[in-house]
Amino acid sequence: MRILVNYDKAEKERISALGYILRQMNIEAMVTSSNLSISELMGKAKTVGVDAIVCANDQTLRSLVPGDKPTLDAWRGSRLNFDLPVIIANKLAHIHTVPYGSWLWEQDLNKLRHIHKKPMPFRYTKLLTTDMFSAAFARMEKAEFLAYDIEAKTLKEKDLEGGETYITCASWTAIYPNGSLETFMLPLVNYDGDY
Secondary structure, eight states: OEEEEEEOGGGGGGHHHHHHHHHHTTOEEEEEOOOOOHHHHHHHHHHHTOSEEEEEOHHHHHHHSOSSSOOHHHHTTOEEESSSEEEEOOOTTHHHHSTTHHHHHHHHHHGGGGTTSOOOOOOOEEOOSGGGHHHHHHHHTTOSEEEEEEEEEEEOOSSOSSOEEEEEEEEEEEEOTTSOEEEEEEESSOTTSOO
């Protein structure tokens, strides 16, 4: 596997730590510290002939995803499907400054093993009324196991030191014996929103 790693030039002294992880995983990497647009990133990746891209550069991330101030922390672990797939990773500093930083980088790099598999479209059933619950429970009873997740949002307010956090939705994904997945989502706010 050959990849392009786009990192922040302020982290140049940390690239050797990533090099160690890449060698352990038998991944060959080309690197760039340029802040790139989508077309520049794809062009550079195609020029050096890589299979995928790992983005650990905040400035490049801003040209890849929507939002006013996207961060690597918020997007870490995401796969973006462009001409070449892009995995978003944390800053290189996390390898040494976060207790599990090296492990997180390995998890993100492990996604490269299946990078050419076509991603499954994510679909879910929104549980908008209580009469939908019994049908969802009946479906989930047939699952081998369930995965549960919540999404939360923190409002930063002047009066509150840490902000006010509330749960926006809860979801349950059923994993059935045949390997198929089915997700049920209970919105707690913004019922018409996309989660």
